[in-house]
Amino acid sequence: MWKLTPSAARFAKGLRQYHVAVVGSGPAGFYTSKFLLKKDESMKIDMFERLPTPFGLVRFGVAPDHPEVKNVINDFTAVAAAPNFRFFGNTEIGPEVPLERLRQIYDAVILCSGASGERRLGIPGEDAFGVVGAPAFVKWYNSHPDYQELQFNPPGEAAVVVGQGNVALDVARLLLRSPPDLHATDMDSKAVEAITGWQKAGLRTVHIVGRRGFIQAAFTNAELRELLTTDGLLPVVDPEELALCRNEASEAELKKSRMKQRSLDILQKMVANFSELESTSKRILRFHFLRSPLEVLSTQGALTGIRMSRNQLSGEPGKQQATPADASQNLEVSCGLLVRSVGFDILPMAGLPLSSNRVPHRNGCVESAGPGSAGLYVSGWLKRGPTGIIGSNIGDAKETAEKVWKDLSEQTTKEWSEEPLQAMLSSKGSPVVLFEDWQKLQAEELRRGEAAGKAAVKFAQVPEMLEFLHK
């Protein structure tokens, strides 16, 4: 007795079967797919990913010493195992696979491709050798194929991280973690070797600089508290600077925020470390609040340090801005590496609207379906701007999935033919990597990791991945 598949059963009942394209395979793409399949498990979802490997910033953004955060990969792998889900890796939406073409083929197209640009400081000297953006730096140590050519000089005794979000804390912590700790993670071996070398050559201090106070900083307490318990690391806060952060408006903000009250408790422990600054044998992570970079200092194009203002806060509680105050309190810090961690920028695909670093939308819908053209939707950073954590995508993706489902149920379904898609994929210059191919890569990464005493040895070059798959 043969049995109808869920989609065939649906078809037999005269119900429509929808075909949806998801562009991007990070948390936004996978959560949106997950919630679409929860709405209707017969929906056909094709996910397109530029790289051969899925999971976006879970793979390339999450700090290598936070493996537990990556557990969400198991959830996403379960989504990929759904019978109506397909993954087309190594497939960039562009000239060979144009967005317009996807909109002709599918019933809906959901863009979940995140933010690949980064903010700059906009100060003199910023292009000196030794200045790097955190998005690039993080992708370098996380084996992202696009960032393996980055070059650095040993930074000397100190590095500076500008910005006070969790990415900044990740970078600072990893620059100071002990070589065995770094080696045990899935951090790129080349980066482990580089950072180990920098530490041997004298890298001892990382300054982490924020233009406002701790109450306005974006870091969260789990990441902050972790610094207190990281082996060989002394996080230090200057008591006078902590006091400066607590102006009247900031006190009002503090009073309203349970989270910031708990941050204060952690920072006070770091204040207690201040007296050990000169005597400690540990590596030092030094917080600076109310400081803005004014100028990057360099000699013959190579970074030597940074000059920073002393800021004061002004404005209503919740809307305080930092402005340079007393020039006599400017500070110069010598450093041979400067990582700017002041945010990402959305670089949209051609033809996509953009405002306030987001794609304008209504409940996730950018453009309703027109004659012959699928509705266009967004999820994740494209939708809400480049902020938030993996979990922030959940409600966001639910909303977009809900909207896609609602719109689809109100419109006529296109007649599906596999042919135009297959024609496009088979004529493109580079082979498509399927999810099962990725799983072979993943198994090999884990196998190599086990052999090397690391959590994984990640493939960092696309040709190497393709060669492994086709040998």
Added chain:
Amino acid sequence: MASAMWRLGGLLRVGAVNCKPRPQQNAGALAMRWHNSRVVDGEPISFHFKLRDGSRKTVCVPSGTTVLEAAHQNQVDLEGACEASLACSTCHVILTPENYDQIEEPCEKEEDLLDLAPCLTPTSRLACQVVVDERLKDKEVTLPAMTVNFYVDGHVPTPH
């Protein structure tokens, strides 16, 4: 209510209490899903989930199951992104004040993660850290209305 009150007042509590990821972690991404891989065989306990739409779902699980496992086993819409390894707050639930006060206090790490949970209440917990026992019998566990802040068009997030 004393322990529930401190959160609103913002008093600080120091010192970790029994802070550990709950179920045994699987090493590989391909390992079996964790919530299916743990055997729990305590007395059956029945309790209710108050769902996001206001409706109620009664579930029955062996004592010793976590509330997150109970949700997953019963198709209750609760994520568990980090698989109970105390690295996210996607399994945020709200207990009754009575239950909140009866059970072990959250550890510091759980509190740090709860900071990030939307719709935080004085009796919020992470479902992966709450173990079902007779104290939860016939009681209600509420799913928060929202899991993140939506930014509908026109909203500009506050700059950092």
